[in-house]
Amino acid sequence: MTITHESNTESAMPAGIVQDRLAHVSAAAYRIRHHALNMGEVQGQGYVGQALGAADMLATVYGDQLRFRAEDPHWEARDRFLLSTGHYAIGHYAALAEAGILPVQELETYGSDDSRLPMSGMSTYTPGMEISGGSLGHGLTIAVGMALGLRHQGSSARVFNFLSDGELDEGSTWEAAMGAHHHQLGNLTAMVDINALQADGKTDTVLRTEPVTEKWESFGWYTQRVDGNDVGALLAAFDNAAAQAAAVGRPSVILCDTKVGRGVPLLEEREKAHFMRIDEHEWQVCREQLTAGYEGKASA
Amino acid sequence: MSTTTSAAAAAPTVTAAAAATPAKPKLKTSAMIASFADPGQKTASAPFGHALVKAAQENDRIVGLTADLGKYTDMHIFAKAFPERFFQMGMAEQLLFGAAAGLAETGLVPFASTYSVFAARRAYDFLCLDAAEPNLNVNIVGGLPGLTTGYGPSHQATEDMAIFRGMPNLTIVDPCDSIDIEQAVPQLAASDGPTYLRLLRGNVPTVLDEYGYTFELGKAKVLRGGNDVVFISSGLMTMRALQAAKALAAHNVDVAVVHTPTIKPFDAATVLAEINTDRLAVTLENHSVVGGLFETVASAVVTAGVGKRVVPVALPDQFLDAGALPTLHDRYGLAVDRIVAKVLAELG
Ligand SMILES: Cc1ncc(C[n+]2csc(CCOP(=O)(O)OP(=O)(O)O)c2C)c(N)n1
Ligand SMILES: [Mg+2]
Numbered sequence: 257m258t259i260t261h262e263s264n265t266e267s268a269m270p271a272g273i274v275q276d277r278l279a280h281v282s283a284a285a286y287r288i289r290h291h292a293l294n295m296g297e298v299q300g301q302g303y304v305g306q307a308l309g310a311a312d313m314l315a316t317v318y319g320d321q322l323r324f325r326a327e328d329p330h331w332e333a334r335d336r337f338l339l340s341t342g343h344y345a346i347g348h349y350a351a352l353a354e355a356g357i358l359p360v361q362e363l364e365t366y367g368s369d370d371s372r373l374p375m376s377g378m379s380t381y382t383p384g385m386e387i388s389g390g391s392l393g394h395g396l397t398i399a400v401g402m403a404l405g406l407r408h409q410g411s412s413a414r415v416f417n418f419l420s421d422g423e424l425d426e427g428s429t430w431e432a433a434m435g436a437h438h439h440q441l442g443n444l445t446a447m448v449d450i451n452a453l454q455a456d457g458k459t460d461t462v463l464r465t466e467p468v469t470e471k472w473e474s475f476g477w478y479t480q481r482v483d484g485n486d487v488g489a490l491l492a493a494f495d496n497a498a499a500q501a502a503a504v505g506r507p508s509v510i511l512c513d514t515k516v517g518r519g520v521p522l523l524e525e526r527e528k529a530h531f532m533r534i535d536e537h538e539w540q541v542c543r544e545q546l547t548a549g550y551e552g553k554a555s556a
Numbered sequence: 557m558s559t560t561t562s563a564a565a566a567a568p569t570v571t572a573a574a575a576a577t578p579a580k581p582k583l584k585t586s587a588m589i590a591s592f593a594d595p596g597q598k599t600a601s602a603p604f605g606h607a608l609v610k611a612a613q614e615n616d617r618i619v620g621l622t623a624d625l626g627k628y629t630d631m632h633i634f635a636k637a638f639p640e641r642f643f644q645m646g647m648a649e650q651l652l653f654g655a656a657a658g659l660a661e662t663g664l665v666p667f668a669s670t671y672s673v674f675a676a677r678r679a680y681d682f683l684c685l686d687a688a689e690p691n692l693n694v695n696i697v698g699g700l701p702g703l704t705t706g707y708g709p710s711h712q713a714t715e716d717m718a719i720f721r722g723m724p725n726l727t728i729v730d731p732c733d734s735i736d737i738e739q740a741v742p743q744l745a746a747s748d749g750p751t752y753l754r755l756l757r758g759n760v761p762t763v764l765d766e767y768g769y770t771f772e773l774g775k776a777k778v779l780r781g782g783n784d785v786v787f788i789s790s791g792l793m794t795m796r797a798l799q800a801a802k803a804l805a806a807h808n809v810d811v812a813v814v815h816t817p818t819i820k821p822f823d824a825a826t827v828l829a830e831i832n833t834d835r836l837a838v839t840l841e842n843h844s845v846v847g848g849l850f851e852t853v854a855s856a857v858v859t860a861g862v863g864k865r866v867v868p869v870a871l872p873d874q875f876l877d878a879g880a881l882p883t884l885h886d887r888y889g890l891a892v893d894r895i896v897a898k899v900l901a902e903l904g
Contacts, residue, residue: 374708
């Protein structure tokens with residue numbers, strides 16, 4: 257099935273998504289964005305645009321879906337969240353702080369010498385970081401192994417794999433997609449940030465990956481496509497995926513159309529770039545715009 | 557951080573108030589593509605891109621490809637000059653090099669760019685069997701060779717030469733500067749089989765113009781003579797070797813520098829003639845101590861039956877840290893100060 261952007265606007269929000277879940281996740285997404293701006297300012301550069309775009313996806317997973325113990329990131333029964341897209345670590349660190357796995361204070365060390373929070377996410381550095389991504393297109397293959405391994409050992413833990421749309425270029429992603437379907441990994445959920453951007457420019461000028469929905473469907477996955485910046489739509493999609501989840505069943509993919517720089521109009525309107533340029537004086541403007549937008553929406 | 561500690565130790569009279577609000581140390585941060593040019597150093601912009609355009613003006617069989625890293629490998633210069641001869645393959649490195657082989661099969665001369673890690677690690681099988689075994693003129697252009705990014709093991713190609721040296725037919729070039737790159741590109745295009753260029757991109761230092769140097773594929777060059785020590789170096793470490801040689805002169809140590817930009821096939825004759833002397837022999841490379849220049853030199857020495865100790869300056873056999881490039885070059889011994897200290901220690 258496919259939930260389209262249009263059919264899943266807030267006014268048509270499916271019953272069962274209570275307002276406080278929405279508010280809880282939206283607040284988490286706001287704080288993740290705020291953290292990301294602060295981290296970006298320390299670096300003076302980086303993947304802030306991606307973090308802002310993916311904040312709602314990350315907030316939904318960490319704030320609503322994932323089973324974990326903040327004080328024990330290695331708890332055996334935890335659900336696994338695998339960040340394949342290593343350069344999105346800035347957003348993931350913010351989500352880990354939001355989840356209480358990392359101290360908020362530590363975020364300011366992002367990308368600095370001897371920090372536990374390197375620019376590209378690595379499991380050997382950071383509590384809660386399950387794999388070392390960064391060489392793109394690895395995550396889903398590892399996720400297949402984890403899902404197989406957990407099921408084999410009788411665990412009911414689920415595996416979530418975060419991918420970027422650029423990672424759909426890699427053949428390995430599709431090898432994994434076939435493998436997951438073949439092994440009937442109903443405990444596996446992939447979430448793809450479709451921000452229509454990659455290193456050399458817009459995705460459709462680099463490598464046309466569309467029609468993405470039909471590809472995943474034809475690979476046998478339970479496929480949903482949503483507005484990845486609509487928390488209500490994300491909650492509904494993750495609920496659907498959770499309802500489908502089973503030890504033996506179809507793997508699930510949630511294709512999330514997102515906007516680079518989401519939540520900060522200054523950046524939403526800036527020319528899209530893999531490395532977004534933000535001048536020194538603009539960081540404060542960004543934070544103010546973010547807060548104004550969030551408070552405006554919350555009171556509306 | 558050692559600087560903070562020593563500053564505090566040197567200033568025991570600091571007031572309590574001042575001590576309570578120490579200035580936050582400015583954090584050293586890791587950039588994706590950090591420049592290794594020294595401040596104020598003469599540089600050339602995108603020498604590879606411009607050299608490829610020039611070569612392509614003379615040879616209409618040259619085509620360019622990349623795997624979503626055109627802007628980051630200076631291939632975008634070529635793409636702009638020859639849009640109809642440029643192919644964007646997406647972030648799909650196996651496709652990139654398989655397709656490069658296919659293009660070469662039709663008589664074209666492809667230059668295909670990505671980061672060294674992805675060429676060496678992910679696409680090896682495609683390069684080995686589709687390009688090298690049929691000995692096709694496929695030119696691999698690898699960005700971020702060795703330790704030229706602070707991003708950690710996913711991007712640090714510390715073992716690219718070790719991987720590629722095992723591939724029969726492949727020519728490997730590790731250029732020092734913009735001069736090397738400008739002069740190497742047409743020679744790589746003109747040489748028949750597959751090649752691998754350890755790309756330096758962006759603002760690349762211009763160093764070798766001061767040494768009456770020209771790049772010749774397959775040849776090592778003596779850049780300067782010296783009575784006490786001989787440096788055998790490649791890549792950006794030749795720049796560091798020359799700087800270290802100057803610094804060592806202040807210690808009355810006279811250092812010769814031999815630049816070996818072609819790692820394979822290796823100019824053993826030139827290097828052995830320089831090594832087989834009483835001088836301390838040191839290899840310097842921006843690569844793991846395993847499988848790179850040091851072992852290339854060592855095997856040439858042993859094969860020739862020369863009984864000679866060789867001291868490596870190279871990256872350790874381990875996965876390296878993430879961090880700022882100057883921090884890491886210092887930590888792993890590639891910085892000029894570390895080279896100087898090592899040589900002085902060896903000389904005793
Ligand atoms: C295997 C691999 N090839 C190339 C790269 C270099 N690279 C880093 S990010 C990127 C773009 C990938 O697309 P996406 O993640 O969608 O980019 P974004 O949305 O962040 O701009 C590329 C090509 C990489 N990290 N891994
Ligand atoms: Mg993208």
